[in-house]
Amino acid sequence: MYCGWIMTRPTGRLADRRWSALVLAVALLVSGDARAQSTGGGLSNLFGNIFSGSNSASPAQPQTTPGGNGAPPWSGEDGASGHPLMTASAIRQAAANFGNCVAAMWPDAARRNITQENFQRFTAGLEPDLRIMDLMDSQPEFTKSIWDYLDILVNDNRLAKGKEILAKYKAQFDATEKAYGVDRYAIAAIWGIESNYSTQMGDRSVLQSTATLSCIGRRQAYFKDEFLSALEILNRGDLKPEQMRGSWAGAFGPTQFMPTAFKRYAVDADGDGRRDVVDDPADLIASTANNLKKDGWQTGQTWGYEVVVPQNFNYMLADRAKTMTIAQWEHLGINRAGNQPFPHPTEKAYLLAPAGAEGPGFLMLQNFRVIMKYNPAEAYALAIGHFADRLRGGQPFVQPWPRQERELSRAERLELQQLLAQRGFYRGTPDGQLGGQTREALRSFQASIGAPADGFASSDVLERLRGH
Known part of the structure; x- marks a missing residue:
């Protein structure tokens, strides 16, 4: 989803909406989330109206985008991925054949x-939305820190609205x-974070986006x-075309179902014959709830615990x-934050240190x-x-975040990966996204120089790589 941008906050009501959405999506990039680049979700709405531009060796004339709802047109440039189907010429050729393809x-x-x-009725008049090509294949210049991301998403206004939703329904x-x-609080948290309680669901036609x-x-x-x-979904009559509006990648509704996820998980809870x-x-x-249950939700169990390492x-x-x-974690010196006991010592868990040591x-x-x-992003989860806990009446996290740290730019993230590769720690293709493979390589480098092997990509560790 996404192209180069600068973290300068716009102003105004619409700008506030876009800013909140922007920060949400950035968390995917904090965690190297694949969904951000492929399937969309409430997170992908953000990019439909926020981002512009892509990378290309030569300029091209912008192209008009049908049905773009006032969004910028396609840049007319090659996609940043370098994939042969994302070149400007391949996109134009495929767009010219769109009707035949459908x-x-x-x-x-x-x-x-x-x-x-119904096939003819629902596909009649469909035209490609080429602006999606920029959104699908763009690269972020900067990312947002996980603590800033949490500050913005888990805020007093959203908490108040979530409590209203829990009471109303x-x-x-x-x-x-x-x-x-x-857990109702987990469902309410997803609703709140995916669409800000149905106020930010996206406005692109799901049919047009997925057809494109x-x-x-x-x-x-x-x-x-x-x-x-x-x-x-439309053929069965569960939803009408005007209800199926959402992200550039086709996610729709307050909790952002992709069409295939709808087929697997949607239920008719009130017996009116429609899902x-x-x-x-x-x-x-x-x-x-059915989605979470089928994915393995454990009734009566929480998601995790804040701990002191x-x-x-x-x-x-x-x-x-x-x-x-x-x-076993307690035996290694891990304690629950706030001096609270762990309720179930036999529960199995893994340790996450999203901001390092x-x-x-x-x-x-x-x-x-x-x-x-x-949504496979640790920052999102x-x-x-945390939002579910706060809706339940829980408190903010106890320990401070390293707010003095700055996030690396994309150029710095690429450089970090390249330096790790030169030293034999990283075997992937440098892409500027700090996913699990990069963190593992970073931990190995940190261990080799006697630093805490926390895998956190700080400016300090980049300097140590440069000088190593």
Whole structure:
């Protein structure tokens, strides 16, 4: 989702909305989230109206984007990924064949029991939204720190609105908890963070977006399934086309279902014959709970605990693959923040240190992994878990974040990866995104020089790489 931008806050009501959305998406980049670059979500709405520009060796004339709702047109430039299907010429060629591409999907639609009448009705007049090509294949210049991200998402206004939602739909939350065993506060947190309680759901046509991505660009097979699934939803009558508006990647509704996720998880909670996850609170709440339940939600269990990590701790143990019981972590000197006891010493958890040795640690349980299936970014899952706790009446995190640290620019992140590769620690392709492979390489480098191997990409560790 996304192109170069500068973190200068705009002003005005619409600007505030875009800023909140922007920061939410940035958290995906903090965690090296794949969903940010592929499937969208409430997070992807942000980019539909915020970002512009892409990377190209030569300038090109901008192209008009049909149905762009006032958004900037396609830049007309090559995509930043360098993928052959993302060159400007390949995009133009595919766009010229768009009508034929959509028509050629009729046999696949028929196999999904979509009537020919509905196929023709729902695809009539579809035109490609080429602006999506910039959003799909752009690169962020800067990222937002996890503490700034949490500050903005878990705020007093959103907490107040969440409590209103919990009270207003108490009956629906009661029924959902009874049926699915999923914590109402987690569902309310997802609703609040994905769409700011239905106020920021995106305004792009899901059909237009998924059709565009089915026929143009580097992920056509993936999005063909999403497009055909969107047609199935309309064919069945669960939703109307005007309800299916959302992100550039096709996520829609208050908790941002992709069409294929809708097919797997949407339920008709109130028995009216339709699975309406957009305008029916009962269906929305139950469908989101069903999603979490089917992904492995553990009833009665929290998502994790804020913990105090002792000095000189071996941060090589801070790895999602290295799970131990709470009692074993305690034996290694890990204590719960605020001097509180752990309620279940036999629970299995892994240690997360999102800001390195200078910030708070967290022991993550099964439900944290479930939230990451909803959106595979640690920053996102941490925001959901923390927001759920605050809605329940919990307090802010106890320990301070290293707010003196600055986030590295994309050029610096690329340089860090390149230096790690030169020294034999990193074997991936430098892309400026600090995912798990980069953090693992960084930890190995830190260990080799006797520094805390926390995998945190600070300006200090970059300087040490430069001088090493």
